[in-house]
Amino acid sequence: MAAIAERVGAQPKAHAQGYLMSWLTTADHKRIGIMYLLASTLFFVVGGLEALMIRIQLSHPGNTFVSPTLYDQLFTMHGTTMIFLAVMPLFIGFINCIVPLQIGARDVAFPRMNALSLWLFVLGGILLNSSWFLGGAPNAGWFNYAPISLTPFNPGPGIDFYDIGLQLAGIGTLMTGINFIATIINMRAPGMSLMRMPLFTWTTFVTSVLILFAFPPFTVNLFLLMFDRLMGANFFNIAKGGNVLLWQHLFWIFGHPEVYILILPAFGIISEVIATFSRKTLFGYDSMVLATIAIGFLAFTVWVHHMFVDGFGPYVNSLFAITTMAIAVPTGVKIFNWIFTMWGGKIKFTTAMLFATGFIPLFVIGGISGVMLAMAPADFQYNDSYFVVAHLHYVLIGGSLMGVLAGAYYWFPKITGRLLNETLGKWHFWLLMIGFNVTFFPMHFLGLLGMPRRVATYSAALGPAVAFWNLVSTIGAFILAISFLFFFYNLFKTLRSGERAGPDPWDGRALEWAISSPAPVYNFAQTPLIRGRDAWWVEKTEGDGRLRAAEAESADGQHHGIHMPSGSIYPFLIALGLMIAGYGAIFGLLLLVAIGLVLAFFSIHRMIVAEDPGEIVEPVGGDGE
Amino acid sequence: MRPVGRLLSGLRWPALLTVLAVALSGCGSYFTSPASVLAPAGPVAARQLSLIQISLYIMLGIFVIVIGLWGWAIIRYRARRNDTREVSRSTGDSRLEILWTVVPLLIVIYLTVLTVQTEFYLTREPNPATSLQVSVTGHQFFWQFQYPGLGISTVHNLYIPVGEKVNLTLTSADVIHSFWVPELGGKTDAIPGYHTYMWLEASRAGSYFGECAQFCGVGHYLMHMTVIALPPAQFQAWVKSMQKKTSSSSAWALEGTRLVAAR
Numbered sequence: 001m002a003a004i005a006e007r008v009g010a011q012p013k014a015h016a017q018g019y020l021m022s023w024l025t026t027a028d029h030k031r032i033g034i035m036y037l038l039a040s041t042l043f044f045v046v047g048g049l050e051a052l053m054i055r056i057q058l059s060h061p062g063n064t065f066v067s068p069t070l071y072d073q074l075f076t077m078h079g080t081t082m083i084f085l086a087v088m089p090l091f092i093g094f095i096n097c098i099v100p101l102q103i104g105a106r107d108v109a110f111p112r113m114n115a116l117s118l119w120l121f122v123l124g125g126i127l128l129n130s131s132w133f134l135g136g137a138p139n140a141g142w143f144n145y146a147p148i149s150l151t152p153f154n155p156g157p158g159i160d161f162y163d164i165g166l167q168l169a170g171i172g173t174l175m176t177g178i179n180f181i182a183t184i185i186n187m188r189a190p191g192m193s194l195m196r197m198p199l200f201t202w203t204t205f206v207t208s209v210l211i212l213f214a215f216p217p218f219t220v221n222l223f224l225l226m227f228d229r230l231m232g233a234n235f236f237n238i239a240k241g242g243n244v245l246l247w248q249h250l251f252w253i254f255g256h257p258e259v260y261i262l263i264l265p266a267f268g269i270i271s272e273v274i275a276t277f278s279r280k281t282l283f284g285y286d287s288m289v290l291a292t293i294a295i296g297f298l299a300f301t302v303w304v305h306h307m308f309v310d311g312f313g314p315y316v317n318s319l320f321a322i323t324t325m326a327i328a329v330p331t332g333v334k335i336f337n338w339i340f341t342m343w344g345g346k347i348k349f350t351t352a353m354l355f356a357t358g359f360i361p362l363f364v365i366g367g368i369s370g371v372m373l374a375m376a377p378a379d380f381q382y383n384d385s386y387f388v389v390a391h392l393h394y395v396l397i398g399g400s401l402m403g404v405l406a407g408a409y410y411w412f413p414k415i416t417g418r419l420l421n422e423t424l425g426k427w428h429f430w431l432l433m434i435g436f437n438v439t440f441f442p443m444h445f446l447g448l449l450g451m452p453r454r455v456a457t458y459s460a461a462l463g464p465a466v467a468f469w470n471l472v473s474t475i476g477a478f479i480l481a482i483s484f485l486f487f488f489y490n491l492f493k494t495l496r497s498g499e500r501a502g503p504d505p506w507d508g509r510a511l512e513w514a515i516s517s518p519a520p521v522y523n524f525a526q527t528p529l530i531r532g533r534d535a536w537w538v539e540k541t542e543g544d545g546r547l548r549a550a551e552a553e554s555a556d557g558q559h560h561g562i563h564m565p566s567g568s569i570y571p572f573l574i575a576l577g578l579m580i581a582g583y584g585a586i587f588g589l590l591l592l593v594a595i596g597l598v599l600a601f602f603s604i605h606r607m608i609v610a611e612d613p614g615e616i617v618e619p620v621g622g623d624g625e
Numbered sequence: 626m627r628p629v630g631r632l633l634s635g636l637r638w639p640a641l642l643t644v645l646a647v648a649l650s651g652c653g654s655y656f657t658s659p660a661s662v663l664a665p666a667g668p669v670a671a672r673q674l675s676l677i678q679i680s681l682y683i684m685l686g687i688f689v690i691v692i693g694l695w696g697w698a699i700i701r702y703r704a705r706r707n708d709t710r711e712v713s714r715s716t717g718d719s720r721l722e723i724l725w726t727v728v729p730l731l732i733v734i735y736l737t738v739l740t741v742q743t744e745f746y747l748t749r750e751p752n753p754a755t756s757l758q759v760s761v762t763g764h765q766f767f768w769q770f771q772y773p774g775l776g777i778s779t780v781h782n783l784y785i786p787v788g789e790k791v792n793l794t795l796t797s798a799d800v801i802h803s804f805w806v807p808e809l810g811g812k813t814d815a816i817p818g819y820h821t822y823m824w825l826e827a828s829r830a831g832s833y834f835g836e837c838a839q840f841c842g843v844g845h846y847l848m849h850m851t852v853i854a855l856p857p858a859q860f861q862a863w864v865k866s867m868q869k870k871t872s873s874s875s876a877w878a879l880e881g882t883r884l885v886a887a888r
Binding site: 068069072139140141145147148153238243244245278279280281282283284285286287309310311313314317318321322325326328329332333335336337339340342343344345346347348349357360361364365368369371372374375376377378379380381383384385445447448449450451452453454455456457458459461462463464465466468469 | 654655656657658659660661662663670672673674676677680681684687688691692694695698699702703704708710712713714715716717718721722725726729730733736737739740741743744745746747748765795799800801803805807810811812813814816817818819821822823834836837838839840841842843844845846849
């Protein structure tokens with residue numbers, strides 16, 4: 001111990017490193033969170049541009065703006081990017097930035113594994129997107145059904161990029177899930193019992209459990225496909241005894257929980273924002289927690305509703321229709337609790353609150369169409385039509401993305417120290433509301449008028465109504481895109497010259513508002529004592545407006561520095577090695593596979609055995625001042 | 626309320642109703658297509674549409690209630706200038722919470738009953754002795770129809786008799802396709818290595834737009850078909866003429882058979 005103590009007395013390494021190197025090596029959950037947010041915002045822009053090209057192509061019947069070959073790549077990459085590389089990592093960004101603060105922790109349980117998660121996601125995403133320049137992007141949909149994803153129907157490397165890219169990003173996500181389960185179970189400050197945790201921390205916990213159980217079947221699926229495509233195995237090849245529905249089952253056993261991985265963190269954010277700006281504690285906290293857990297369980301019992309038209313017969317379809325509809329009950333509980341949190345409050349409509357309140361009607365529409373889709377015999381008509389496209393965007397944009405944006409306006413000051421401009425924010429909100437509904441509401445009609453999904457174009461024979469609603473939808477998509485120009489300009493402007501936020505700009509309730517903005521590297525100068533739900537609000541209203549330390553200063557009266565994990569380049573090198581091996585596998589270059597794996601395993605070895613003294617940081621001032 | 630009341634009495638109702646009527650009459654054309662779920666032409670699609678309608682009306686009712694509460698909350702409880710109200714200290718209300726758990730549960734149970742009834746009705750196999758059997762095979766990118774009892778095979782056009790249940794057994798020669806004729810009924814996937822099953826019936830003569838609904842490759846958007854429902858007598862005549870053509874073994878027929886077999 002003495003040797004370690006001597007070493008940690010040395011200068012923190014981060015100061016000695018260059019700026020770029022300090023980001024590549026960081027294990028600080030806040031910096032990792034920022035990089036998650038940055039990278040996924042870039043992927044979001046890419047996915048958005050793909051969506052605009054799709055809408056231009058569909059603006060009128062028989063359009064030739066893009067070829068069918070390119071169109072198939074566009075819709076595949078749009079879905080894959082938005083789900084795996086944009087919305088999910090945006091939430092992981094907020095989770096990284098905020099959850100350790102909400103539970104009064106120094107960092108996550110495994111800081112370097114956290115860095116590895118980040119780099120696997122970033123490099124996996126880059127690998128997947130590099131397919132555009134290296135032989136063509138994947139073109140079998142984000143669901144990538146066998147057998148159209150198999151070599152005989154899809155010889156190009158696109159599907160291999162999908163397979164390897166998502167393996168990399170998926171391992172990263174899986175480790176994030178493990179990390180936050182461990183963090184939330186083990187690292188809560190004294191007094192933070194489970195039933196005092198903020199709702200965002202609760203939804204993060206349930207989301208992490210979903211990740212833990214949902215990603216392995218998907219990883220298995222990706223490996224089976226890789227064996228089939230790259231090594232001549234026959235898991236999905238019916239000519240050799242394989243089975244094409246195996247992919248569908250494993251995919252949706254993952255894919256449906258994935259939907260809840262994309263919405264539960266939004267539920268958490270909405271709960272935080274609505275309570276804060278209604279100036280009330282969350283209504284029905286216990287039932288909110290129970291509903292979150294119930295949704296988490298039910299998420300694993302409904303996957304066949306994606307496969308109602310596979311002909312499994314009335315017993316299977318009925319069973320999965322019932323479990324699917326059951327999810328409406330806990331979800332409804334949440335909606336009512338949010339409304340009654342506002343009830344009797346003093347609601348302040350900041351931009352964050354606008355997004356949180358706007359979330360409710362949009363998500364209710366998505367939920368309603370969800371119940372309708374759950375009715376298997378009716379789904380025979382909706383399935384694979386634009387009705388489903390409408391539904392899923394009401395849930396993913398009206399639900400998840402509205403949650404992301406509410407979180408962005410709410411936590412931006414905590415993350416950067418500056419307040420986003422409210423006027424630009426309100427432009428963003430209203431244009432988004434108009435653009436979103438104009439884009440996606442007509443898609444309900446398009447589905448009922450017989451337009452299937454994933455068609456590169458449609459015939460004028462489908463009639464003027466189909467052409468009309470498609471044009472309306474395309475116009476809406478551009479309004480939606482313009483709304484985001486306001487957002488990006490706002491980000492840019494605020495980072496340059498935004499108003500300083502101060503520690504607690506919203507008169508917040510959870511612990512993250514008790515410390516300066518941005519949070520210091522060590523988060524809390526002293527581990528706080530939690531004295532109630534809405535921990536910070538309790539101190540402001542019933543205490544003296546300061547956090548209490550969980551332990552008194554040490555007996556000798558001396559103040560000790562804070563021991564922090566030191567950074568490491570190895571997480572980045574592990575991810576880089578696996579990425580190199582991935583390119584090798586895609587192009588059949590065994591030497592490259594070997595180089596990549598050697599780099600990865602060398603780095604894993606170094607990361608495990610190298611002595612990590614950590615760093616001692618001196619806190620500046622106390623908390624809650 | 627008073628301004629609203631004044632607005633209501635001040636509106637020129639006859640003029641407004643005229644505008645509304647014109648809009649509604651024009652409305653029809655925005656909700657029609659040759660492949661509309663909303664215009665069923667047989668018992669399967671009709672049953673599905675009624676399920677869609679019942680659930681839609683119930684859901685609209687829920688939407689109105691939820692959005693009413695939501696709207697009331699955000700208007701009534703927004704912070705105003707010089708707002709001296711005390712913020713409610715309520716943290717929950719178990720009676721309310723039980724209410725909004727139990728009522729949705731009852732609604733869901735009702736919808737479940739309808740769902741299961743319809744599901745079993747649609748999947749109950751009609752008597753094979755009295756119904757026409759057709760084997761449907763999806764190919765990239767066309768549909769092939771074989772009438773095993775009649776020795777007929779067609780591509781692209783499915784001929785069926787009006788008022789008779791038609792048993793379809795589906796499979797695929799390559800990737801997964803999905804058979805969809807919206808006006809006659811919902812989809813069933815055609816899956817390689819599997820035989821899936823559905824039945825359809827056309828209540829009136831006509832041709833119905835059909836398509837592949839499952840993404841099946843670069844030509845997916847072109848994979849259309851037409852279901853042609855003929856009165857029974859005409860259908861029998863078509864069967865006879867087809868059997869004659871098939872037995873004549875013309876060069877065209879042989880070439881067609883060879884091409885299909887080569888897929």
